Amino acid sequence: MNILLVMIPLSILLLIGAGIAFFWAVDHDQFDDLDTPRLLPLLDDPDAIDAESAEEPPREAPPP
Amino acid sequence: MSSAARGCWHCGESLPGAEAPQARVAGTTHAVCCEGCRAAAEWIDQLGLADYYRLRSAPASRAPESSEASRTSAAWARPGLERHVVRELDSDRREAMLLVEGLRCSACVWLIERALGALPGVLHVQVNAAARRARITWTAPCSLPRILEALLRAGYRPLPLDAAALDDSRRREQRTALKQLVVAGFGAMQAMMYASGLYFGVFDGIDATARELLRWLGLLVATPVVFYSARPFFAGALRSLRARRLGMDVPVAIAIALIYAASVYEAFHGGAEVYFDSVGMFVFFLLTGRYLEMRARHRAGDLTDALARLTPAFADRVRADGTLERVGAIELAAGDVVLIAAGGGVPADGALESERCRVDEALVSGESAPVSKRRGAPLIAGSVLVEGPVEMRVERVGADTVLAGILALVTRAAIERPRLAAAGERAAAGFVARVLTLAALTAIGWSFADPSRAFTATLAVLVVSCPCAFALAVPAAITRALGVLARHGVLVVRPDAIEGLASATHIVFDKTGTLTDRLALERIDTIGSLDRAQALLLAGALARGSRHPASMAIANAIDDDQALPAVEDARTEASGGIEGRVEGRILRLGRADFALGCDTIPAEYADAVLLADATGSIAAFRLSEQLRAEARATVAALVADGLTPEIASGDDAGKVAAAAARLGIAHWKARLRPADKLARLAALRAAGARVIAVGDGINDAPVLAGADVSVALASGTELAQAASDIVLSGDLGALAEARATARQTLAILRQNQRWALVYNLSVVPLGALGFVPPWLAALGMSASSLFVVLNALRIGRREERSDTPAALTAQAVA
Incomplete structure (x- = not known):
């Protein structure tokens, strides 16, 4: 049963890690908008669009 | 999209006729309803964002004309106003919160983020579709007016909110709730894993050290659940105790605290059982219900946003020399004279200075037909001028306006509302008081009879009778009902x-x-030689150019693919009707006195829309509100x-x-x-x-x-x-369904409570007498809670079989 002494602390560490990652994600706006991101994969590559619209000034990449 | 095929490509409203402006988007031309929409569509295309039209699920709102757009955005550059709405983050970064009107679907969020992100100097754009708010951070080359202009050009109406809105209490509330929910979920899962080890140990034998280890681990994972995730329950219990009443949070908080304290005591003293898994699941389940409830509340909007949306932010103040200056509505004072354009909102309460006008006072009267006003008549802040422009002398501003009065009425009525005393809440609270008394009696009784068994017996009473089943009886049913109802809109x-x-x-x-939803054409009475269809075509040709509700009702009565005669020299008379040359003769459509050009009118046409030419009336159109x-x-x-x-x-x-x-x-x-x-x-x-x-x-x-x-x-x-x-x-039809679901919910809720009562009445005496070993108590507690939850899941299953009239209508309408 000594394996428990390794596995359980490991699972606790993973749990804490997951918790920290989740808190970070919530604090960095990842869960504020759950509607828009699902649309993004449907779009053309934004860089390709930039190249086409030559009249516009160069754009910064939109913030994540 | 059928609406896009017929109406304006951008906003979906009906087209003005054959000479509709054309917008070029992604290489194809599309008809739009006005120059504003054309500018918006072409600008969106120019930015390379034409995908918006593919992604959106609702048409955009009608775009303002571009001159109006730049005038509005320039007005926000006034230093006095900008101070109210912009917050300085540091020496060069600025932040503002905008309420974006016209934001209707996720594609709008995408469009706004891209369109603003393209402006040089914009650092961060975050749009919340549910709250219709956008938080924007920018630096030097950019400025608030430029951001507003970009939004206006895309066809949205941005409204900077007071800087205090940046503190966004909702966002904080939502984030905290999400974190607490996830911590409870993680903790409950882990505690359950360790507990299952312990359960197997009971039957198959477990080494004492391993048992101790699993218990301490249970304590480790349950502690954050109790001290972090369960905080809302403790806070709520404290609040209701301070208010001297027993709310639902009180028994819940007591249950959590007691189970946790007992388990900690057991863990330290090597006692028989720990209940860390139960406490974790209990908290997790209750938090899930609360989270759903909070999301529904946030989606329903709040009062401050509503007020900001109703009154215009600006007014055009007339200076002494007759020139105009654009000022913020908050800067107005009694005695100022303001100019209000047609279609504009009235910025404050006041008296009409111009000869006459018509305003839409749906705000106060609730009725859609515009009201005619003459010089000196009162105008109410927030109502919309249908015909103008007019001048108004300001009499009352801010908190003194009728609109503010209505808002105050709303707030007062909400406070005075007698909260429905939730039956379950009182029952649970009374039950908790009785259980605590019983537990105390058990402890006292056993300490006389056999002190060594006092603790186990008391614990068994507390655990076996755990108010969980009671506490869950209401939220489990309600949470399920919330979900079922949300599915029905x-x-x-x-x-x-x-x-x-x-x-x-x-x-x-x-x-x-x-x-009712809108005006509709009910009947046509022809007077001259024309038949009904011909009269309708002539009237429709005139009406199509107008946005008056009555004109739209007549125009809607004609098929969209029907060819209409061309109208020349069309002219709209304020509060009268429309005049134009059709097929060579002058026609007038509108109120009887306008159409006939005289003041004495036959009584039977007093409330009809009349079509007439120089020789006399042709047809009378009767309109009625359509249910x-x-x-x-x-x-x-x-x-x-x-x-x-x-x-x-x-x-x-x-x-x-x-x-x-x-x-x-x-x-x-x-x-x-x-x-x-x-x-x-x-x-x-x-x-x-x-x-x-x-x-x-x-x-x-x-x-x-x-x-x-x-x-x-x-x-x-x-x-x-x-x-x-x-x-x-959705539509009204959902109401009947909602009532049925609510009744079922209440029935199941009562069943749950009765079950919890029967269960407790039968096992508590056994526990008090010392017949229930702690592991059986834990099993009984879990089983009773499980029963309650499973029973709640029955809510909404009835509807798959039922064919009530309301359900049928809902299907027919959908």
Whole structure:
């Protein structure tokens, strides 16, 4: 049963890690908008669009 | 998208006729309704964002003309105003919160983020579709007016909110709730894993050290659940104890604290059982219910946003020398003269200085037909000028306006609302008090008889009778009902509304906008030689260019692919009608006195729309408000369900009576102002009735806030939604279904409570006498909670079989 002494602390560490990652994600706006991101994969590559619209000034990449 | 094929490509509204402006988007030309929409569509295309039209699920709002756009955005550059709405993050970074009108679907969020992100200097754009708010951070080359102009060009109406809105309490609340929920979920899962090790150990034998280890681990994972995730329950319990009443949070907090304390004690003293897994699951389940409830509440909007949306932010003040200056509406003072353009909002209460005008006062009266005003007549802040421009002398501003008064009425009614005493809450609280007494008696009794068994027996009483089943009986049923109702397009904002919905005896409807949706052509009386179809074509040709509700009703009566005769020299007469040359002769469409060009008119045409030429009248068009398609079936279903329907409207008696007759509603009241409606409601309630109020307008808001249960239509105004308990996102038909679900919920809720009572009555005496070993107590506690949850899942299963009239209408309409 000594394996428990390794596995359980490991699972606790993973749990804490997951918790920290989740808190970070919530604090960095990842869960504020759950509607828009699902649309993004449907779009053309934004860089390709930039190249086409030559009249516009160069754009910064939109913030994540 | 059928609407896009027929109407404006950008906003979906009807096209002005053959000479509609054309917008070039992604290489194809599309007809649009106005220059503003053309500019918006082409600008969106130029930015390479034409994908928006593919992604959106609702048409955009009509775009303003570009000159208006730059004028509005420039006005926000006034230093005095900018100080109110912009916050300086550090020396060069600025932040502002905008309320974005016209934001309708996720594609709008995408468009706004891209369009603003393209502006040089914009650092961060974050748009929340549910709250219709955008938070924008920018630096030097950019400025607030430029951001506003970009949004206006894309066809949205941005409204900078006060800088205090940046502190966004909702966002904080939502984030905290999400974190607490996830911590509880993680903790409960882990505690369950360790507990299953312990359970197997009971049967198969477990090494004492391993057992100790698993217990300490359980303590480790359950501690954050109790001290972090369960905080809202402790806070709530403390609040209600301070207010000297026993709320639902009290038994929940006591249960959590007791189980946790007992388990910690057991873990330290090597006692028989620990219950860390139970406490984790308990907290997790209750938090899930709360989280769903909070999301529904946030989606329903709030009062401050509604107020910002209703009044214009700016006014054009007339200087002494006759020139105009654009100032913020908050800068106005009594005595100022302001110019209001046609279609513009009235910025403050005042008196009309110009000769005459027509305003849409739906805000106060709730009725859609514009009202004519003459010099000196009062204008009300927030109403919309249909014809203008006019000058107005400001009399009252800010908190003194009628609009602010209505808002105050809403707030007061909401505070004075007698909260429905949740039956379950009182039962649970009383039960907790009795269990605690019983536990104390057990402890005292055993300490005399056999002190060594006192603790185990007391613990068994506490655990076996755990208020969990009681505490879960209500939230489990309510959470399930919330989910079922949301699937039907019924958004429950305040969960205790479910009980009110089930136990109500009366239902009071507003008429305009709630039971009816728009004006429609009812009948055509021809007077001359033309037949009805020909008269309709001529009238339609004139009406198509106008946005007046009556014109739109006539234009809508004609098929979209029908060719209309061309109109030349079209001219709109304020509060009269439209004149134009069709097929070589001058025609007039409008009020009888305008169409005939004389003041003496036949009485039978007084309320009709008349089409006339130089020789006399051609046809009379009778318009009537059209009842919503599902209104009749809904009212019938509600009556069958035992409710007494009633109409309380601000409209004329004749129209209300007609609508009531067609719906089969015996009781109705007409010409009521918001305060009268509130009084009517109070009278009903004083007579012992429990009242559901259904409305959609701003004038309904006080009524909604004062009813036992209030229902607002999602197509209605923001304020009405903010004041209501339930928001119908679909049509009225969902209401009958909601009532049925509410009744079922209440029935299951009672069943759950009875079960919990029976269970407790049968096992508590055994526990007190020391017959229940702790592991059996834990099993009984879990089983009783499980029963309650499974029983709650039955809510909503009935509807798959039922074919009530309301369900059929809902299907037919959908």
